[in-house]
Amino acid sequence: MSDSRLFKILYYLLKNGTTTVKELAEIFEVSTRTIHRDIDSLSSAGIPICTSRGRHGGVYIMNNFILDKSVFSAEEKDQILTAINDFSFILDEDTNDLLNKLSAIFNTNARNWIEVDLSNWRYNKPSQDIFNSIKFAILDKKIISFEYYSKGNSTYRKIEPIKLLFKNYNWYIYGFCLLRNDYxxxxxxxxxxxKVLDDKFERCDETSSIVDNAFYNQNLVPVKLMFDKSISYRVFDEFDKSEIEIDDEYLIVNTNLPSNDYLFSYLLSFGSNVELLEPYNLREEFKKVIKEISRKYFTL
Known part of the structure; x- marks a missing residue:
């Protein structure tokens, strides 16, 4: 007897209502005797499947069984279906089938009232093959290896993968790097x-706090920025309103940013529409960066 077939029969009855033993036998390519045995098995498991004879008879599940027996409220069902639908980009390609099955089991329809797309306009989500490979490596506790590009060069890394994270419009893998001997x-x-290697690791996942703080344990410094109002749409997109002061010509932002390469590259993304006012030492460093860029484009 196939447990998979039992679930498919249950799913079919939930979705389609009344059917017949003959129809089920044809759909699942088994004998009517096998279908009768399957129905008995489902009934023994507590599923109230009814059979009746006559022109309007057939095989069906008692009305309202799912709602009466479910441990979820109607609101919780909607939350589950919505969460799966709106984060389907990180699930397997069978997500639609999963949604249909859960909708049938919950005796409700998935409400597609919101769409979440965490990628930005320019770049697509990471390759599904890479994402899935890392996901299964995490679940199977297998070491992964890859070539990693950083600051103008590449290094070969082997890591014990722990978690996939989405932060600041980018996907990251967090793990223990065997090259650096650190997270x-x-x-x-x-x-x-x-590559997902055959080598397994036994390191316990005791790093939740480290993961949570990984993005915040950077050397943040207070900065004062002045933006042209022509770029105000980006300023309000990327800074908290409490950090923004508005005057007649400019937007003044007082915030904290990492004092590393990210700061200057981030400021340069605003072109000539931003000026770094404070702190003075970073302003002087930024001037040097701008001069070096200008020198590359200088022609006689």
Whole structure:
């Protein structure tokens, strides 16, 4: 007897209502005797499947069984279906089938009232093959290896993968790097030639606090920025309103940013529409960066 077939019969009855033994036998390519045995098995498991004879008879599940027996409220069912639908981009390609099955089991329809797309406009989500490979490596506790591009060069890494994270519009893999002998974050878009190795690891996942703080344990410094109002749409997109002061010509932002390469590259993304006012030492360093860029484009 196939447990998979039992579930499919249950799913078919939930979705389609009344059917016949003959129809089920044809759909699942088994004998009517086998279908009768399957129905008995489902009934023994507590599923109230009824059979009746006559022109309007057939095989069906008692009305309202799912709602009466479910441990979820109607609101919880909607939350589950919505969560799966709106994060389907990180699930397997069978997500639609999963949604249909859960909708039938919950005796409700998935409400597609919101769509969540965590990628930005320019870049697509990470390769599904890479994402799935890392996901299964995490679940199977298998070491992964890859070539990683950072600051103008590439290094070969082997890590014990722990968690996939989405932060600041980018996907990262967090794990224990065997090259650095420490926990590290790696941006998926910088990974090349990913391989899932046969080697397994036994390291316990005791790093939740480290993961939570990985993005915040950077050297943040208070900065004062002045933006042209022509770029105000981006300023309000990327900074909290409490950090923004508005005057007649400019937007003044007082915030904290990492004092590393990210700061200057981030400011440069605003072109000539931003000026770093404070702190003075970073302003002077930024001026040097701008001069070096200008020198590359200088012609006689």
């Amino acid at each position: 590290r974050l790696f941006k998926l878009s910088r990974i090349n030639n990913l």
